Structure formats: C-alpha cells, structure tokens
Amino acid sequence: MPFLDWVNKTQAVQDAATVPYHLLQFSQGYGEPNTDNMLIQGDNLLALKGLLPFYRGRVKCIYIDPPYNTQSAFEHYDDKLEHSQWLSMMYPRLVLLRELLADDGSIWVSIDDNEGHYLKVLMDEVFGRKNFEQPRKYFHANVIWKKRTSPDARLSLGAAHDNILVYAKDPDKLKLNLVPLSGEKAKNFKNPDNDPRGAWASTDFTGQIGHATPNQFYTIVTPSGKQFPPPDGRCWALAEDTFYKLVEEGRVWFGKTGNSKPRLKRYISEVEGITAWTWWPNTEVGHNQESKKEINALFGSDSAFETPKPERLMQRILQLATNTGDLILDSFLGSASTAAVAHKMGRRYIGIEMGEHAQTHCIPRLQKVIEGEQGGISKAVNWQGGGGFRFFTLGDPVFLPDGSINPAVRFASLAAYLWHFDTGEPWQAPTLNTVELSRHSGMDRRNPDCRDATNPRHPWSLGSGDPNAGNGKRRKS
Ligand SMILES: C[S@@+](CC[C@H](N)C(=O)[O-])C[C@H]1O[C@@H](n2cnc3c(N)ncnc32)[C@H](O)[C@@H]1O
Incomplete structure (x- = not known):
C-alpha cells in the first residue's frame, strides 16, 4: 500500500513512542465529586500518552476537531502550520488515539478541504485502508455535514460543508445505533x-x-x-x-x-429510528450560525470562542456511536462542545485542551451544564443539571532523564505504569492487589509507598483524587 511521505515524517512516526509519559495533576473538582469525567489542560500529545496506562482500549468514541490549517490566526488558537508540520502534528496523536480506542469503538474527525484529503491518507495508514476496500464488510465513512445555510458571497465557489472521517477500530465489532426520529x-x-x-x-x-x-x-x-x-x-x-x-x-x-x-x-x-447515512443536512444537526448563537448565549459575543461545533452535531455522533455510560474522548476540545453534550446525554468523557480557554471557556461551560443550562440540546434531552467533572493539568514526567522513576510518582500511578508496561493492558485496579502487582512487576514491597494500596476502583480514586497521590482523602470540590 502506498504511504504519504513528507519532511520529518520519520520523526513524527517515532514521536508517539518516544514522547515521555507525564503525570496528570489533579487540580480541582466541580459538581458531584464521584465522577469519571475529566478535563485536562495541556498539549494533547503528552496528555494522551499520560492517559494510556489507564485507558488503553477503553474509549468507545473519539471525536476530534483539530485545527483545519486554514492559515488563520484565531483569537484563541493558531491555525497556521506549514503543511508538513500539520501532518507531523497529527500523525503521532492519531497513533495514540488508536491505542486508546476500544475494539468496538470508532473515531470521528471533523476536517475541511484544506487538509481533508491528506488526513484521509494519513488515517488509512494509522487505522487501516482495508476499511475502505471492502465497504460491505468493513466500516469507513466520510460524512458530509452541510454547515452553512447559504453561500459565502465573498467566494466564487464557497464551501457548504465539512467532512467527518469515520473509522472503526475493528469494523467487525462496531455496531452503530439508529438515528432517532427527528425533523419531518x-x-x-x-x-x-x-x-x-x-x-x-x-x-x-x-x-x-x-x-x-x-x-x-x-x-x-x-x-x-x-x-x-x-x-x-x-x-x-x-x-x-x-x-x-x-x-x-x-x-x-x-x-x-x-x-x-x-x-x-x-x-x-x-420508535427505533432510521439507519444513518453520510449526508447530514443542517436542518437535522445544526450549522455554524447555530453554534455561534449557542456560544454567544454562554459567553456573550465579545468573548465567544470562534470555531465551536453545534451541540446537535455532537449529539448525532454520540447517538450513533455510543450508549449511556460509554466513555468519549475529545483531545482538541476547544470550547468543550463535545464534553457539554456528552454530559447532557449521560456519557462519561475526557476532554483535552491546551489553550487558556480550557479555564476561561471549558470550565465555566461545564459548570453551567452542571447547573442545568437550557441552551443547545438541553430541552431535547430534558436536561435538568447535575453530575460533575474533575480538572487536571500536566504534571511531572514519570521518568527522570537517567531512566529512574521520578520520586514524585506515588503508588497509585506507579502501579498503573508498571502494570501497563508489563502487560500492555490498562490498569485493572479492582482485580489487582499489591501482591499480584509486585510479583508481576518485580516491584519492591519493602518500599512503604508500595504497601499502602487499598484496591482502588481506579488510580484517580486513590487518595486525594490526585493521580499522583497514594493516600489521604479526596479533596472536596
Ligand atoms: C477547531 S477547535 C475545536 C473546537 C471544538 N470542537 C468546539 O466545538 O469548540 C481546535 C482546538 O484544538 C486546540 N488544540 C490545538 N492543538 C492542540 C494540542 N496540541 N493539544 C491540545 N489542544 C490543541 C486549539 O486550542 C483549539 O481550541
């Protein structure tokens, strides 16, 4: 199979493997403290790598809306990379996302024609072109979302649509839901x-x-x-x-x-609903003006985020690809549309955003959701408020430059890392005890940090809720 090549591709291919593991530093909880929902501020390359020991193969649906490389400088983020740099940015992130995806999961990627066709070739390489060659058996789709209601008069042939590229981790295991009845x-x-x-x-x-x-x-x-x-x-x-x-x-x-x-x-x-297809008109899933209105209602037009997606679009993806309680991941979170919709639909979520708007937009938006805000899809899903999420930043590297373990790493995290490195599986805390772990990983049980494990539900649950902590109580949110 032919592959795409570009300057520094070799480095990009190595990046997913060589990028160092970082701890995720718990900062503060919001709403209901007993929640799996996470908002992480930081570069998603590091954050995704940091999630691997805990979530490898556990994410049911990934949605990402990366910068389209439109050569614009938006107020909240830069969308101006040289073409090869954009490919180098995407490649290792797609590799890590693939690792996090469950066997019966799917990844949905929004993109326009600036990089869409290159992204398709890149995703064929990372997720498998076989999905495309046997469409009856395998699953692969390019959804066309009609994002505008009328042409842009400044352009002689303006774009009416975005693409959403959809890949299954294992097409034989993916089962999409029907589209609930709506519209006419x-x-x-x-x-x-x-x-x-x-x-x-x-x-x-x-x-x-x-x-x-x-x-x-x-x-x-x-x-x-x-x-x-x-x-x-x-x-x-x-x-x-x-x-x-x-x-x-x-x-x-x-x-x-x-x-x-x-x-x-x-x-x-x-009524069970209808089978989905790849044509998504704005009458069914919203459009750019609708998402602008949604974000203006939340933040006012002066401080609104420039490129939000409509909540109805996110709702359609989550309706098709997930069920209540499933885990969703968005590693280019922007203004937190995916997290807000996942929250209202009773899904669990992890959102990653590196910009300051993680704090100025994502946290306040999700707080409003907890308080029961009635914009977006709220009325359609009868959203009444409730739930919670926990905010993390990127912490120290797990390993020091000489290869030794950073002393800041506490038992809960250490256990997860050792388990992951030895087995290639994510941490299975409920069934794992200290003896098993020490036998498995040759870990030194004389180290007091290794003796204070108490069968946590998962590592975040140990101690203060800080994934680096080994004892103590959870911080009150
Ligand atoms: C197109 S926006 C996403 C908009 C989002 N879907 C929404 O509805 O608000 C892309 C986002 O990705 C973020 N981003 C870009 N590179 C990133 C990186 N390496 N790590 C984390 N976030 C990143 C940008 O800051 C920006 O907020």
Whole structure:
C-alpha cells in the first residue's frame, strides 16, 4: 500500500513512542465529586500518552476537531502550520488515539478541504485502508455535514460543508445505533394530552379477523360513554383485558372529546429510528450560525470562542456511536462542545485542551451544564443539571532523564505504569492487589509507598483524587 511521505515524517512516526509519559495533576473538582469525567489542560500529545496506562482500549468514541490549517490566526488558537508540520502534528496523536480506542469503538474527525484529503491518507495508514476496500464488510465513512445555510458571497465557489472521517477500530465489532426520529418524520408525533412519556402518534386499533381469538370481539365503551363494537369484518387488535390495562396506563386515545373510536398511542421514544447515512443536512444537526448563537448565549459575543461545533452535531455522533455510560474522548476540545453534550446525554468523557480557554471557556461551560443550562440540546434531552467533572493539568514526567522513576510518582500511578508496561493492558485496579502487582512487576514491597494500596476502583480514586497521590482523602470540590 502506498504511504504519504513528507519532511520529518520519520520523526513524527517515532514521536508517539518516544514522547515521555507525564503525570496528570489533579487540580480541582466541580459538581458531584464521584465522577469519571475529566478535563485536562495541556498539549494533547503528552496528555494522551499520560492517559494510556489507564485507558488503553477503553474509549468507545473519539471525536476530534483539530485545527483545519486554514492559515488563520484565531483569537484563541493558531491555525497556521506549514503543511508538513500539520501532518507531523497529527500523525503521532492519531497513533495514540488508536491505542486508546476500544475494539468496538470508532473515531470521528471533523476536517475541511484544506487538509481533508491528506488526513484521509494519513488515517488509512494509522487505522487501516482495508476499511475502505471492502465497504460491505468493513466500516469507513466520510460524512458530509452541510454547515452553512447559504453561500459565502465573498467566494466564487464557497464551501457548504465539512467532512467527518469515520473509522472503526475493528469494523467487525462496531455496531452503530439508529438515528432517532427527528425533523419531518418526528412532526407527526405530538402530545395533545401532555402524556409524561412524551410525543406520540396514534395508530389503528383494529385487526384482521383471520387469526382473531374470541376475546378480540367485544364492545368498547369510551370515557364519554359511547359504545364501539368492532368494525364490520374486523376485530380489535388486542384482547379485552389487555385493552383496558392500556386504557388505565393512558396509552389509548379516544380523541379530544373522549368520544371517538379508540386508537393506540405509539411513542416517539419507542420508535427505533432510521439507519444513518453520510449526508447530514443542517436542518437535522445544526450549522455554524447555530453554534455561534449557542456560544454567544454562554459567553456573550465579545468573548465567544470562534470555531465551536453545534451541540446537535455532537449529539448525532454520540447517538450513533455510543450508549449511556460509554466513555468519549475529545483531545482538541476547544470550547468543550463535545464534553457539554456528552454530559447532557449521560456519557462519561475526557476532554483535552491546551489553550487558556480550557479555564476561561471549558470550565465555566461545564459548570453551567452542571447547573442545568437550557441552551443547545438541553430541552431535547430534558436536561435538568447535575453530575460533575474533575480538572487536571500536566504534571511531572514519570521518568527522570537517567531512566529512574521520578520520586514524585506515588503508588497509585506507579502501579498503573508498571502494570501497563508489563502487560500492555490498562490498569485493572479492582482485580489487582499489591501482591499480584509486585510479583508481576518485580516491584519492591519493602518500599512503604508500595504497601499502602487499598484496591482502588481506579488510580484517580486513590487518595486525594490526585493521580499522583497514594493516600489521604479526596479533596472536596
Ligand atoms: C477547531 S477547535 C475545536 C473546537 C471544538 N470542537 C468546539 O466545538 O469548540 C481546535 C482546538 O484544538 C486546540 N488544540 C490545538 N492543538 C492542540 C494540542 N496540541 N493539544 C491540545 N489542544 C490543541 C486549539 O486550542 C483549539 O481550541
């Protein structure tokens, strides 16, 4: 298979392996303290490497929206790299992301035409072109997101869309969900009686008599007292007992006046949805103006982030690629759109952002989410607030220049690193005890730091919540 080459590619290929492991330094918790959600401020090359011993193969869905290399200098980050430098920036990060991805996981990468076609070739190399060669068996897609509502009048052929390149870690294991009903189709579902189960559409309650049983022939009395025997040549769809149980549960509709022939309610939440395809119009998943409005509402137009993605776009990706409780990773977090949407949808998340806006935008945005802000997808998912996240920065390197272990590394982290280096697996704290670890890694149990392990749920849970800590209580958030 032909590969892309560029100046300093050899160095870029080595970077993922040679970049030093750094500790992740716990700084502060926000909201509910017992949370897996993490926001990390720092260069994602170091942060991703630092996550490997704990999360290798555990991330269900990665979404990234890297700088597109538009040669612009945005207020919050620079988007101006020489072409080869951009490729060198992306390559090792994609390699580390692949390592973090679960076998049944998928990676989704937003990009435009500045670097999109080069990125495709790069991702073929890192994630496997076989995904492209056998589309029936393997999974690979280039989603077209129509991001604008009208052409840019300044350009003679302006771009209407972004690409989202999608790769599976193992196409045989990836199973995407259906797209929940929305848009035109969802318009048929209404809620005239304020049913707490949400919007519904009514369906016929009669059946064919061919396979009917005797208890499907009865006279129905409506709430207004009107009587309905089965229509000529038909029976009722269900037996009498079952019918009146559904009436009790409020699942039968007799019309606004309670006087009509009964119809069954079919809830939008119970309709399975439709199969996704690669054409995502802005009417379904939002557009750039929508995301600008969302971010302006959060921060005011003067200090808004310039290139946010709409919450509905993130929602679509997470609906397809994840289920409640799954772990999401975004290592180019920007204004934290992915984390905010993951939080509202009940997913766990790790977000990495190197700019100051990790503190000026990401933290406040996620705090607002915890407080129950009602922008973006909040109303659609009935978001009421709650949950929490923990903020980390990059800490010391794990190894000193002479190769010895940095004394700042405490037991919890050390255990995870040794386990990871020996087994190639992420730390499995619940099943691992000190004896197993010392036998496995030849670790010196006479070292008091090695004796104070207490079967943590995972290393962050030991001590103060600081991944470097070995004892003590979690800091109060
Ligand atoms: C296009 S923006 C992401 C926007 C985001 N999807 C949103 O909805 O707000 C790209 C982000 O990647 C960040 N970034 C660029 N290089 C990075 C690196 N090496 N490590 C961490 N973040 C980085 C930039 O600071 C910028 O915030």
